[in-house]
Amino acid sequence: MSRTVPSIRTSLKDRIPGGTDGRRMLLVGFIDKCGTGLWSTAMALYFTYVTGLGLGQVGLLIALSGAAGIAGAPLGGRLADRFPLVRVIICSQLLRAAALFALLTTDHYPLLVLFAAVGALPDRATNVLTKLYAARVAGSERIRYQAINRTTSNFGWTLGGLGAAAALAVGSSTAFHVLLLGNAFSYLVMAALTSRCAEPPAPARAASASADEARTTKPSNPWCDRGFLAFTAGESVFFLHDSILQVALPLWIVHATEAPVGLAPLLLVINSVLVVLFQVPLSRFGATTDAARRLLAPLAGLFAVGTLALGASPLGGPALAVTALVVAAVALTFAEMIHTIASWEISVALAPDDAQGAYLGVHGLAQSTQRFVGPLLVTGIVSVGPFAWPALGAVLVATTAAQHRLVRRRLSRRSLSVPKVTVSEH
Incomplete structure (x- = not known):
């Protein structure tokens, strides 16, 4: 039995592309969806029952933050080309946490819209950064890696949704605050785990390109x-x-x-x-x-x-x-x-x-x-x-x-x- 268990564990590890860093980033994605499942289910109700917004105000807030979030994907991709990818991912996770914590500090509508929009930018960038990380860490097995990531993310989303349902059954302001804080702290945990990941190799330039060409070509x-x-x-x-x-x-x-x-x-x-x-x-x-x-x-x-x-x-x-x-x-x-x-x-x-x-x-x-x-x-x-x-x-x-x-x-x-x-x- 002592020989069988390690062999099974090794077999499972070999089936996940990207090595240790790849598995760690899959865990980050799982935690991300657990936290998102907690908050996204209750977000509209939080703004209704805790901050006291009307139905039209809630709809406009969600629409405006969604519109602002559209810029997150190209912005995240551009930053990932200029700075180390792992650092960009960590910064996006910390910004998502800060935006959620900021929501707890005010009931003022313009500020709520601002904080929701700020949080939407790194939220929309996450899919791009995850795909980019998969392409770099898993190499030719990037499709399998992304498929595994999507499967584990579905598990995380389901668990988060079940947790949100249990909290919403309570229906108190404290329950809504717990959901928001749970998602915010999940981003801090993700940032800590991501900081332990090595920077994946960036795409290599064409072998025929000289150093001078690499510097002068836009x-x-x-x-x-x-x-x-x-x-x-x-x-x-x-x-x-x-x-x-x-x-x-x-x-x-x-x-x-x-x-x-x-x-x-x-x-x-x-x-x-x-x-x-x-x-x-x-x-x-x-x-x-x-x-x-x-x-x-x-x-x-x-x-x-x-x-x-x-x-x-x-x-x-x-x-x-x-x-x-x-x-x-x-x-x-x-x-x-x-x-x-x-x-x-x-x-x-x-x-x-x-x-x-x-x-x-x-x-x-x-x-x-x-x-x-x-x-x-x-x-x-x-x-x-x-x-x-x-x-x-x-x-x-x-x-x-x-x-x-x-x-x-x-x-x-x-x-x-x-x-x-x-x-x-x-």
Whole structure:
């Protein structure tokens, strides 16, 4: 037995890319989602019951902080190109903690908006910094690393949500303060753990470039790269799966179908369970850039099935509604996972080595923008009626076709010019 246990432990460690630092950063991501699950569930209620804001004020605060957060992704990517990545991550964690602690100091509305907006900047930068760290620490296994990270994050989010539910059952101001403080202190713990991580190797310059050329050549600028901006715009369309599942689906169940209202949380549970079960196994289908590009074809099919099922759900009785909604939730969950894999790999592959952080930061705008615009868009679709869903499906399918051509052209151009220099590995 003494020989078996260490061998099992060693086997598990070998299956996680990135070595000790990679595993430590996975723990950081898990803690991050635990804390976020605690606070995000109760944030709107905190501003309502503790600080005494009205419904309109709460909505405007969340909207303004979300708009400010859009700048977080490109800002974080730019800083990661200029400073050590681990230090940037630590600073973002400390800033998130400071913004939350600041909320405890005032009930003054302009200050609450300011502190929420300040906290949204590093919050939106986190996904970009995590992706960049994965690309550097895990090397060619970055897709598997990100899949494991997403799985552990789902566990953390679930645990945080359960903790928030228990605290909200109490309903006192103290309970809300505990949730806020729990999230704030989680960032301090994350900063302490991150400080123990070694700085991962940055992308190497092309071997043919001389030292003089490296000093005189200006870094690539994603804002002047129309092809990459077009790719990012297509990504923002794909990320609508998040708003469809989180916002539109519950509203659609209530306002358009004969399905029981209790189906809405069950579909979100199905979503979480499927991600935990299949995100890592599916990652092997996107292990290379060409493989990730080919995933855009099944992604189009999944979008089509999901939107057509949503459109069909109100056309019959409760049985048809439940069946169609389950089919839609499953199809869109697999679309979410497939898109996540393709997005991770292709965005890194398209980013030049001399401006990897800046490019991934601009790519992060796709998700940030969707979080701001997506709920408004899908709410409008719900109000239009069943025929709006096939129309949205057609847009999504057309976008996958355009994205496939764009990515193939970009990758072909890069392979004919300068050989791709991958991230250095340990």
